[in-house]
Amino acid sequence: MADRLEPDKVGQERGVPMTDKRVTAATVLLSALMLVGLAGCGEPSLGEVAGRESAMRTFTVSPQGHERKIPAKGSSRLYLLAPRDQSKVLRARGCSLDGKTLKTSHASLNYPNSKGQTFFAFTQIDIDQQGDHKLKCDQPKADALMAVLESLS
Incomplete structure (x- = not known):
């Protein structure tokens, strides 16, 4: 029983909870999609x-x-x-x-x-x-x- 994880440690990896990793990944993905979407808004390039x-x-x-x-x-x-x-x-x-x-x-x-x-x-x-x-x-x-x-x- 010593190697069983305690309930508050489930999903943690290297000290970062999995939910935080998912939120960070989703934020990065949405930011990238927004930048790609805004790139075609009719603004001229340099x-x-x-x-x-x-x-x-x-x-x-x-x-x-x-x-x-x-x-x-x-x-x-x-x-x-x-x-x-x-x-x-x-x-x-x-x-x-x-x-x-x-x-x-x-x-x-x-x-x-x-x-x-x-x-x-x-x-x-x-x-x-x-x-x-x-x-x-x-x-x-x-x-x-x-x-x-x-x-x-």
């Missing part, structure tokens, strides 16, 4: 983000109505960005490309500028044709604007 950013060209834009030439090499999307505090008060109708008014942007695009300030998209327009396009913005509440051209082809 490589996709880096590739998208490297395909973008940036231009400084005067907010005081001066014309800026934007050279597009094909199908593209042009975003206008401003510092965060200003991007919330600027309006798309104050900017035009080849005389066509830009639309309010709902893109979550933001871009760091050289002065340590992040710019946020407030307006955008799709460009269908290759060539030089004329961008003009009259945004009296803006101190600085940045245009970002993203190739779609």
Whole structure:
């Protein structure tokens, strides 16, 4: 009878109760399944983000109505960005490309500028044709604007 286990020691192995091992194994399995499931939630990979950013060209834009030439090499999307505090008060109708008014942007695009300030998209327009396009913005509440051209082809 000396080698019989006492009731509170049943299922123990190396000092860890079996129920704890089962809970730990189930937790690890569920965590792994959740990570695999969340991996496909539509978030871009780091490589996709880096590739998208490297395909973008940036231009400084005067907010005081001066014309800026934007050279597009094909199908593209042009975003206008401003510092965060200003991007919330600027309006798309104050900017035009080849005389066509830009639309309010709902893109979550933001871009760091050289002065340590992040710019946020407030307006955008799709460009269908290759060539030089004329961008003009009259945004009296803006101190600085940045245009970002993203190739779609």
